[in-house]
Amino acid sequence: MLQHFQIQSLYKEKLLPGWLFSFYFRQQKxxxxxxxxxxxxxxxxxxxxxxxxxxxxxxxDLMIYHIYDNQR
Incomplete structure (x- = not known):
């Protein structure tokens, strides 16, 4: 299971889609x-x-939840 999942917009204006993500898995980032x-x-x-x-x-699954489902 991945831990400490984080996302941020790839672009400052946030108009263009694309996201940076990070997480830890098996004690490695x-x-x-x-x-x-x-x-x-x-x-x-x-x-x-x-x-x-x-x-x-x-x-x-996490991206669908955090990005697409939260835009409603």
Whole structure:
């Protein structure tokens, strides 16, 4: 399970979508960019192959909750 998930807008004006995110997993910090099409671009080393699909699903779920559901 990822911990301490944080997001911020990629652009100062916040008009263009795109978000920076970071979290901790297994005592290691990871960060990346979440693009509007759902693509994740890792800025740190990417998580181990055995965890990456599960973590990316968790990131998508958190982004839907924090970004898209909160705009209503």
């Amino acid at each position: 990871f960060n990346g960019i979440y693009h509007p099409n759902g693509k994740i671009e890792w800025q740190s080393i990417s998580p181990d192959e055995q965890y990456i699909l599960s973590l990316e699903k968790q990131i998508h």
